[in-house]
Amino acid sequence: MKTLLTLLFVVLCIGAPAQTKKDAITGWEHTICGQTAALYPGGEKALVRYLKKSITDHPFIKKEAIEGKALIRFKIDTSGAIAETKMIKSLGPDVDAVIIRAVASMKPWIPATQSGIKVFSYKTLPVLFK
Template identity: 40%
Template sequence: MAKDIDLTSSEWCDLVFEGKNKAYGAYDMRQNSPKRHNRAMIVVVLVVIFAFSLPYIISSIVPEKEEEIEMNVVTELSKLDAEVKKNEELKPIVETPPPPPLKSSIKFTPPVIKKDDEVREEDEIKSQDELIATKVNISIADVKGNDEIHGQDIADFKEIVAPKKEVEEKPYEAVEQMPTFPGGEAELMKFMSENLKYPVIAQENGIQGRVILRFVVSKTGAIENIQVVRSVDPTCDKEAIRMVKSMPRWIPGKQNGNNVPVYFTLPVLFKLL
């Protein structure tokens, strides 16, 4: 009879637990063990199949990406080449302006004292009558003219020199000699106490604090580019900026003995007494 029973069947489980307590859990685990074994076997087989096929999957994916990238690059380059040729065809032809009307002139050469036998006939100084007869001007260079009646002498043309653009020097954060207020720090404190006016609105609202300003002391000592680093109130900020703008020129900062623009940070205190 035992030979006819399948070990994975529920009959075999009932035979093993015949006359025993089936309520404490071992019976249920034994009954469900075939299902667990089958599921575990399927998972193991799938993992093994995936592990063996992973290299083939990777090798099949990578070439496709490279080909796609290469095709995109070729397409973009072909479009670029077409656009460049199109732009070249549409480029307008710039005509060269004609030369200005000029009179013929002979370059003036300072006379040199030589012996008579060393002077060639063509180098001899011409007389005033001969110069008038030739109707050729004496100028700064030898020029073959193209309009003897209405043309101008080459000496009348002045060289046009484009004005040089001054390169704006970037302000320094710190230098060998920092900029100072005329008379030093004591005079600066005195100027601030005498010229700073507490805004009425800020007083009525009990607003007080320290406004921190940052500005540039230029190479000439002028105050430029005032910025509020820390604000207390718009009215206080505005008053602090007004007071700084009313300051006289500072003594500019120096680097390597030269005046340079320098950033300067100044706290302005608003305090109710």
């Protein structure tokens, strides 16, 4: 039976990208087949450019001497749209409003997939001010 399950798992993973993760406690390796994370169009560099333009170039942010790290969590639905934004670490209501507005206004992401099927996912982004 164990051999049958192993073969079934291997067959299900053929043709789909697989990731192997090692459990820190047990040392066992877990293969996750067919998962891809959500991706901002143009990649991470395009995301950083967009956030810099939308957040750090905002008149309120330029005027204030803001320093620190904020964290925002949001959902990327199966169409790539942004939903359910939530500040995890705040730098104050005015700064939070600028960050939330910028994230909510992002163009649609390429949604996450699991075994070739689009699925919703959550992303947490740090926003650093120096």
